[in-house]
Amino acid sequence: MVECIYQNDTSRMVIVKCIGSSQFYLEKVIMPSEIFLFNAPKEARLEIWRMSISGQMLHIRADVSDYKTSARNSNTEELINNRLTELAG
Template identity: 45%
Template sequence: MVGCSYRNTSDRILIIKCCGDQHFFLERVVFPFELLSFQAPKQALVEVWTHGLGGPELIARHGAEELSSEEGVDAVSGAGSQAPE
């Protein structure tokens, strides 16, 4: 497990979904300007979702190691892997 953090610097509510090995699953709502800290398996995939006019929108994907507490990622910075179009 690795300590991760994600700061929502946008003005929208985001949903963080994290899936990993051995049925690991975490889903949290992150309010604007809130910092979410959590533990996840090293190989876990973290998805950042929001709700647009057409329904849920995937806005970014990150590996858990990219979000390790030492590095951290801001929602507005666009760091990490972007969601497919």
Template identity: 65%
Template structure:
């Protein structure tokens, strides 16, 4: 299980629990911060902190789909 947190400007906030074998697609502002939290025996553990642009869908594909904001997917493949 992975917990996705995405925080951006203009009060943008997204939090989602992604279960094993699940894929989660979402849109977020390009400057938003992305956090991926993993579960450990001691509780939640921050695994990745990055900008959404680092994990974004290819810009050409975004234009073809007519999407204005950064798009990405998170999957727990364990």
């Protein structure tokens, strides 16, 4: 399992779906500006679905490794601190 991070930097809610082997499945609604930390198998695929008038539309399909916290380590702490500052202010 790898630790991953996704930040919804859109003005609309999105649905994150993570699909891996051995029946691994994770689905979460992410609100605008929300940061989502999660664990997933390293071979899993990530799908990000945007909401539209006609329903869900696939926006991004990527390897979960593209969202690993170690790959984004310099940004992870900064993203979380910025979000906490926004919430406090």
